[in-house]
Amino acid sequence: MQKKSIWQSTLSWLSQDFAEGSAPPFLLRHRSSKWLILTTICMAVFTDIFLYGLIVPVIPFALEQRSGVPPQRTQYWISLLIAIYGAALITFSPLCGYLADRSTSRRLPLIVGLLALAGATVMLNVGNSIVALVVGRVLQGISAAVVWVVGLALLADTVGKEQIGQAMGWVGMSMSLGILASPLLGGVVYDRGGYNAVFAMAYVLIGVDIVLRLVMVERKIAVRWLPEEEKEKGDIEGGLGSPRGPDVESSPERPETEKEQPEATANTTPRTDSAASAAVPSTQRRAKLPPVLSLLASRRLLAALWGCLAQATLMTCFDSVLPLHVHETFGWTSLGAGLVFLPITIPSFLAPLAGWISDRYGPRWPATLGFILAAPCFVCLRFVTANTLHTKILLCALLAVLGLALASAMPPLMAEITYVIEAKERKRPGLFGEKGAYAQAYGLFNMAFAGGCLVGPIWAGMVRERAGWGTMGWSLGALSLLSAVPVVVWVGGFIGGKGERGGGKGG
Known part of the structure; x- marks a missing residue:
């Protein structure tokens, strides 16, 4: 009985299920601030993605030296191990x-997900077989599903739509830094300190991450003790539990069935009681539909999800081919294979700026321009085939422009998920029920991103292996250019509609 009581107390403490009338947590105002919650989520994203990409530059050497994989099968196992992470993400994100x-x-x-990540890191560190590496990658994918779905939903709850673009910009920067800097540091540390030194970085990050997650207090819990004036600032929740009321400037693309039904305004004749009562069962039926089905009915959301899938494909494609290509072309070791990711990493610091632009002018144009800018850079990779100073400079320049393009596209697309939910809730209050649908929407985003993580390494690795480096480049460029079409047409609202503002002050 005592064990049960201790277990229940621990669970209540972890979930912050405070008893009614209890004293406020220590330093509540600071622990529940927007910036601490944003920092916690960014750190969680960075840690998860960093550990995902940490072994990218060292895995070719680890597979051969620790797992006994023959050199001719290295490319196959590199692509497969990276893709397994994406497959686990796809499987667990909706749940x-x-x-x-x-x-x-x-x-x-969030804390449970971090424990899974710690277990995955241990498996990847001490495992010396293919089975151990596969299990470690699966656990990483499960942890990532928790971090991305729950973390982004918590962020949307906290900042609201007015600042969600900039917040997602910081998350996008953290993601870009993790996914692109981890091969850089992994290669350098492996070259200087060996395999265990690489994972020592991982354990330090996990320690910092768990401290932040334990310190953080959710705003919906902190509201019990915060002064009334803080509640009135709209600083408590950006979620659907506290609707902001109608916002005609932010009208989304609506399904055709909605467009056929004119909406009542203050200037129209009120409906009769019979008409109003007839509309109630229809609204109730809509509210009973699973939120995922309502979300998937939006072409605007589908366009954003496609953009996320394409962006993740273009971002992760280098993980399976770039270290191997520079090793074969320039004779670079794991140190050079890690340093080559630096040009594509640095532009990710501009992601918050792209998010700010999305908040102010809408998500359509920064996302579209990002895809258009990336296309010719991928095509021009075909010229990086000789071991000369000119081609080395060209490769770094192309990677830098690609980093800028990818950093411009991701935050607006992530913010668009929130814009769509808020716009749908304004049109049909109560559509997603009392608890909203942020986590389910970001579950869909996570599936799209995971699909890109699954497709990118396999696409790049298999095409390079069978058709060559040049074909790989132009095929990815074609994907980038084609992806700009649905983004420019539907992201932020249908481009031919009126007032298709995505959530900022412009579209």
């Missing part, structure tokens, strides 16, 4: 989204 929208706490699943 995490469904459970998170029905959970009373966002912090508890």
Whole structure:
């Protein structure tokens, strides 16, 4: 009985299920601030993605030296191990989204996900077989599903739509830094300190991450003790539990069935009681539909999800081919294979600026221009085939422009998920129920991003192996250019509609 009581107390502490009338947590105002929550989520994203990409530059050597994989099978196992991470993300993201929208706490699943990540890191560190590496990658994918779904939903709860673009810009920067800097540091540390030194970095990050997650207090919990004036600032929740009321400037693309039904305004004749009562069952039926189905009915959301899938494909494609290509072409070791990711990493610091532009002018144009800018850079990779100073400079320049393009596209697309939910809720209050659908929407985003993580390494690795480096480049360029079409047409609202503003002050 005592064990049960201790277990329940621990669970209540982790989920911050405080008893009614209890004293406020220590330093509540600071622990529940926007910036601490944003920092916590950014750190969680960075840690997860950093550990995902940490072994990219060292895995070719680890597979041969630790797992006994023959050199001719190295490319196959590199692509497969990276893709397994994406497959686990796709599998567990919808489940995490469904459970998170029905959970009373966002912090508890975040801590559970971190424990899974720690287990995955140990498996990848001490394992010396293919089976251990595969299990470690699966656990990493499960942890990532929790971090991305629950973490982004918590961020949307906290900052609201007015600042969600800039917040997603910081998350996008953290993601870009993690996914692109991890091969850089992994290669350098492996070259200087060996395999265990690489994972020592991982353990340090996990330690910092768990401290932040334990310190953080969710705003919906902190509201019990915060002064009334803080509640009135709209600084408590950006979620659907506290609707902001109609916002005609932010009208989304609506399904055709909605467009056929004119909306009542203050200047129209009020409906009769019979008409109003007839509309109630229809609204109730809509509210009973699973939120995922309502979300997937939006072409605007589907366009954003496609953009996320394409962006993740273009971002992760280098993980399976770039270290191997520079090794074969320039004779670079793991140190050079890690340093070559630096040009594509530095531009990711501009992601918050792209998010700010999205908040102010809408998500359409920064995302579209990012895809258009990336296309010719991928095509021009075909010229990086000789071991000369000119081609080395060209490769770094192309990677730098690609980094800028990818950093411009991702934050607006991530913010668009929130814009769509808020716009749909304004049109049909109560559509997603009392607890909203942020986690389920970001579960869909996570599936799209995971699809890119799955497709990117396999696409690049297999095309390079069978058709060559040049074909790989122009095929990815074609994907980037084609992806700009649905983004420019539907992201932020249908381009031919009126007032298709995405959530900022312009479209």
